[in-house]
Amino acid sequence: MIFRPRIPLLVSLLAVSLVSAPAADHLSNSLADAPKWKTLEKFQRTITHDEFERLLAGVYCTRGLSEDYIRIDQDGACILTDRDAQSWFKLRFAKSERDRRVATRSWRSARSLPKATKAKPLLGIRIALDPGHIGGEWAKMEERWFKTGDVAAIEEGEMTLNVAKMLAAKLGALGARVSFVRAKTEPVTPYRPADLREIARSVLQANGVVNPREDFDDSADPGKEQTVRWQSELLFYRTSEIRERARRVNTKLHPDLVLCLHFNAEAWGDERNPILSDKNHLHLLVNGSYLPAELEFDDERFEMLERLLSRTYDEELKIADTAAPAMARVTGLPAYQYTTDNVVKVGTSGYVYARNLVATRLYQCPVVYFEPYVMNSFDVVARIQAGDYEGTRMVNGVERMSIYREYVEGVVEGLLEYYKTARR
Numbered sequence: 174m175i176f177r178p179r180i181p182l183l184v185s186l187l188a189v190s191l192v193s194a195p196a197a198d199h200l201s202n203s204l205a206d207a208p209k210w211k212t213l214e215k216f217q218r219t220i221t222h223d224e225f226e227r228l229l230a231g232v233y234c235t236r237g238l239s240e241d242y243i244r245i246d247q248d249g250a251c252i253l254t255d256r257d258a259q260s261w262f263k264l265r266f267a268k269s270e271r272d273r274r275v276a277t278r279s280w281r282s283a284r285s286l287p288k289a290t291k292a293k294p295l296l297g298i299r300i301a302l303d304p305g306h307i308g309g310e311w312a313k314m315e316e317r318w319f320k321t322g323d324v325a326a327i328e329e330g331e332m333t334l335n336v337a338k339m340l341a342a343k344l345g346a347l348g349a350r351v352s353f354v355r356a357k358t359e360p361v362t363p364y365r366p367a368d369l370r371e372i373a374r375s376v377l378q379a380n381g382v383v384n385p386r387e388d389f390d391d392s393a394d395p396g397k398e399q400t401v402r403w404q405s406e407l408l409f410y411r412t413s414e415i416r417e418r419a420r421r422v423n424t425k426l427h428p429d430l431v432l433c434l435h436f437n438a439e440a441w442g443d444e445r446n447p448i449l450s451d452k453n454h455l456h457l458l459v460n461g462s463y464l465p466a467e468l469e470f471d472d473e474r475f476e477m478l479e480r481l482l483s484r485t486y487d488e489e490l491k492i493a494d495t496a497a498p499a500m501a502r503v504t505g506l507p508a509y510q511y512t513t514d515n516v517v518k519v520g521t522s523g524y525v526y527a528r529n530l531v532a533t534r535l536y537q538c539p540v541v542y543f544e545p546y547v548m549n550s551f552d553v554v555a556r557i558q559a560g561d562y563e564g565t566r567m568v569n570g571v572e573r574m575s576i577y578r579e580y581v582e583g584v585v586e587g588l589l590e591y592y593k594t595a596r597r
């Protein structure tokens with residue numbers, strides 16, 4: 174399940190910051206890192222004009238791009254780095270595909286991996302598993318918890334960790350070097366909501382909430398989002414947590430690929446009396462489809478370019494577009510169709526969308542984000558309550574494997590299919 178913004182422009186107007194960003198920076202939120210524009214120098218003459226335009230129009234800036242931020246001519250692109258000083262970074266294009274320089278990067282594409290063996294088709298691939306959310310005692314706070322009937326509560330953060338652990342064993346046996354972005358139902362970030370209350374207060378103030386309430390009554394409180402507690406919790410489990418995971422991925426794990434593991438959901442309303450749905454579906458996400466308003470932020474514009482120029486898309490799209498049909502075959506799930514305008518369908522499978530999520534943007538390597546199953550559908554609830562088991566069982570009138578093993582099998586089959594054909 175994906176974090177959805179509750180208050181538009183929630184954290185867009187902040188001057189305060191834990192990392193004390195200078196006021197001249199126009200950053201998307203108070204915990205964002207200021208862009209290091211000079212690091213884009215390594216991408217000089219690594220991309221042609223046509224390829225740059227193709228990636229902007231087809232993947233990254235599918236909702237348009239203002240000349241106030243990026244200007245393109247035949248020789249290069251000028252990217253706004255400081256709107257107050259009107260300074261720009263000049264990226265020079267390669268004259269042709271043959272003249273293209275190759276930039277260094279920390280991850281390896283399937284084609285550049287050493288040869289695999291028949292017994293270990295994933296030999297040597299560094300795969301980081303990112304089980305979505307935190308779970309455990311934090312599950313209610315992150316609103317990834319519901320309880321139906323007298324059986325145990327259902328929480329996404331624990332389920333994604335179950336999947337990650339089972340997946341790690343399978344991938345490891347096939348030769349992959351697996352790491353965990355999160356390995357327990359505990360936050361990765363060292364911050365807690367109490368550390369973020371002053372920032373939360375500033376967020377509320379910037380959004381016109383003067384003298385906010387400190388606390389809210391319960392999850393049904395209609396004014397909860399305007400309280401200091403709710404905002405500080407959001408800053409904790411979303412902003413701070415994902416940014417710390419990105420630091421772990423980019424500075425410690427250095428994977429060739431990150432798999433973000435989630436279960437999707439439809440709106441369930443009251444967590445103790447949840448609405449159950451007949452719907453069940455599947456989609457996968459890669460990074461892209463930045464909204465014009467997002468590109469106005471210095472950090473998001475910089476991170477978009479870093480991603481585009483690193484060519485993560487070439488690799489992550491192929492992986493997602495191969496993994497999605499495998500996943501569909503194993504799970505029998507139909508493709509999810511978005512009704513919002515913040516995504517663009519990419520690839521040919523019909524299951525893959527590009528979307529600008531924090532994790533898919535900040536992890537500096539190919540990232541594939543899995544969103545199978547509607548966890549509050551009648552069918553999935555029954556399967557979660559049946560738990561994990563070997564072989565098959567009759568659940569909700571159908572004989573099948575446990576939902577966790579099915580998820581894992583779908584991912585493994587997809588990766589095997591991709592790497593068997595794409596690597597040497």
Ligand SMILES: [Zn+2]
Nearest residue numbers: 174175305435
């Ligand atoms: Zn999720």
